[in-house]
Amino acid sequence: MEQRHLGRTGLRVSRIGLGTLTWGRDTDEHDAAELLKTFWDAGGTLVDTADVYGDGEAEYLLGRLMDGLVPRRDLVISTKAGSVPDPDRRFDCSRSHLLSALDASLARLGTDHVDVWHVHAYDPATPLEETLQALDIAVASGRARYAGVSNFCGWQLAKAAAWQLAVPGARTRLASTQMEYSLLQRGVEREVLPAALDLGIGMLPSSPLGRGVLTGKYRGDATPADSRGASEHLAPFVAPYLDDTASRIVDAVTTAADGLAVTALQVALAWVRDRPGVTAPIVGARTAQQLTAALSVETLSLPDEICRALDDVSAPVHRYPDHDWSTL
Numbered sequence: 001m002e003q004r005h006l007g008r009t010g011l012r013v014s015r016i017g018l019g020t021l022t023w024g025r026d027t028d029e030h031d032a033a034e035l036l037k038t039f040w041d042a043g044g045t046l047v048d049t050a051d052v053y054g055d056g057e058a059e060y061l062l063g064r065l066m067d068g069l070v071p072r073r074d075l076v077i078s079t080k081a082g083s084v085p086d087p088d089r090r091f092d093c094s095r096s097h098l099l100s101a102l103d104a105s106l107a108r109l110g111t112d113h114v115d116v117w118h119v120h121a122y123d124p125a126t127p128l129e130e131t132l133q134a135l136d137i138a139v140a141s142g143r144a145r146y147a148g149v150s151n152f153c154g155w156q157l158a159k160a161a162a163w164q165l166a167v168p169g170a171r172t173r174l175a176s177t178q179m180e181y182s183l184l185q186r187g188v189e190r191e192v193l194p195a196a197l198d199l200g201i202g203m204l205p206s207s208p209l210g211r212g213v214l215t216g217k218y219r220g221d222a223t224p225a226d227s228r229g230a231s232e233h234l235a236p237f238v239a240p241y242l243d244d245t246a247s248r249i250v251d252a253v254t255t256a257a258d259g260l261a262v263t264a265l266q267v268a269l270a271w272v273r274d275r276p277g278v279t280a281p282i283v284g285a286r287t288a289q290q291l292t293a294a295l296s297v298e299t300l301s302l303p304d305e306i307c308r309a310l311d312d313v314s315a316p317v318h319r320y321p322d323h324d325w326s327t328l
Contacts (some may be wrong), residue, residue, distance in 0.1 A: 001298055004279050007175045008200025010145055011115070013076045015273060016295060017204065019284035027286065028202065032061050033069055034288040036081050040070045042295045048178070048204070048282045050080035050120060051105050063110035070112055075148020078180075078204075079105050080150055082120035082131075093123035098134040102143055118178055119145035123153040129158075132163055132171070139172040148176035148201070154191025163200040176202040182272055183249050183314045184192035184210035184256035190322055205272050208281035209294075213241040214268035216254050252313040256306050269297045271310055285325040 003012040018039045025033050036047070049058045059079060066072045075093045081101035082093045092098075102117060117138055119131055135147035149160055157177055177196055179188045182202065188203070196203050209215055218238075252265070257264045272281050285291035302310075 001045075001295070003045070003200070006116070006146065006171075006279050007196075007202030007207045009146060009175045009202075010075070011175065013042045013046040013280055015280050016044060016076070016269075016297070017048050017167070017280045017282040018044055018291070019282040020047065020049040020058040020062060020283050021053050021204070022058075022286065023049070023061050024054030029061055029064065031287065033065055035285060035291055036062075036065050036070055038288045039295070040074060042292075042298075044295070045074065046076045046078065046079045046280050046282075050083070050118075051101050051108075052080075052083045052085070052120075055085075056104070056108055059105055063108055067110055069291040077109065077115040078148075078176075078178075079114050080117065080118040080120040081105065082123060091123040093119055093121075093126045093131040093134075095130050095134045098131065099137060102134075102138055106143060113142055114144050114178060116146045116148055118148045118176070119152075122149075122153070122156045125255040128160060129163060132160060135164075136170075137162045137171050146175040147172045148174050148178065148182070148204075152177060152192070154195050156162075157192055157201070158195045158199070161195070161201060165199075167231065174199070174201050176204050178204040178206055178282070180207045181205035181275075181278070181281075182208050182210040183214060183253065183268055183310060184246050186314060186316045189316065190192075190318055193275075193277050202279035203275075203277045204261050204279055205281040208272045208283065209265060209268055210241050210246065210250075211238050213238065213246055214250060214253055214264060216264040218248055219241060219247075219250060219254070240285040249310075249314045250314070252310060256302075256310065260300075260302075260306070261302060263293065265293055266297045266300050266307070267295060267302065267310075270300045270302050271307065273297065274301065274307075 001014045004015045005011050049062055081098050082091050115233045139142040139147055161174045162195050163179045164173050179192055181188050253264045257267045
């Protein structure tokens with residue numbers, strides 16, 4: 001699999017990442033082992049997790065598999081911290097919580113460092129400089145090799161990156177940002193992606209298949225029994241992308257796939273993988289068969305006319321101040 005630099009850093013990662021959101025909850029150890037082995041055999045290196053996935057079970061499971069199945073040195077492990085199970089405060093990005101969470105993640109993963117450590121979301125209750133200092137401490141202590149953020153809007157990302165760049169050598173520059181990005185969710189193109197491109201921050205799209213909807217499995221009001229849409233706890237996650245607008249985009253993806261003699265999954269994934277500023281979409285497959293289908297996109301590059309057609313049908317409304325006011 002082709003390797004790409006993560007933002008403006010020397011770290012290279014596979015241009016498709018493996019997500020572990022369901023590990024330890026819907027994905028057991030046997031299935032997780034098959035997924036990781038399939039990914040590794042295909043040349044994949046970037047594995048993304050978080051301390052809250054499966055209440056920590058995803059990290060624990062990944063650590064067990066690295067112990068005997070896939071060498072730790074062959075993987076680029078990305079994890080996240082900052083989410084907390086508190087209905088009154090969803091995120092705690094204080095220095096105290098983040099560093100304690102990192103130590104707990106390392107223990108579950110059975111490693112002395114993670115390759116990329118992300119702040120899971122912006123915490124308005126904590127001064128941003130305190131949150132960022134935790135990243136500096138983590139990298140300076142060797143517990144993390146690189147640092148990034150997740151789910152920061154445009155001004156939050158720009159403020160954080162500028163703060164880190166203000167003292168070169170003393171503060172850890174942001175390597176990456178993880179955001180939802182697909183043909184069904186192009187909101188990052190308003191401000192986040194332009195900021196990331198300008199600041200040399202690599203984009204790691206989550207849900208690049210529109211939470212599974214872009215595969216076409218939900219066309220015609222169909223809900224496969226083994227899909228996330230049929231899952232009691234994941235159905236609300238899928239539901240926002242089952243409207244008429246999404247249906248038109250899925251139809252366009254399917255038409256493009258038919259014309260290219262490939263699958264809708266391959267078209268949707270190739271589109272986001274090759275967008276400017278994107279380093280590696282994170283794919284959260286349920287089975288090794290699904291993952292193999294996603295990894296087959298490695299040989300596919302969409303023709304320019306197909307990209308333009310998909311851009312047009314899925315184009316979000318961007319007006320002032322995103323566009324030059326004089327053209328409005």
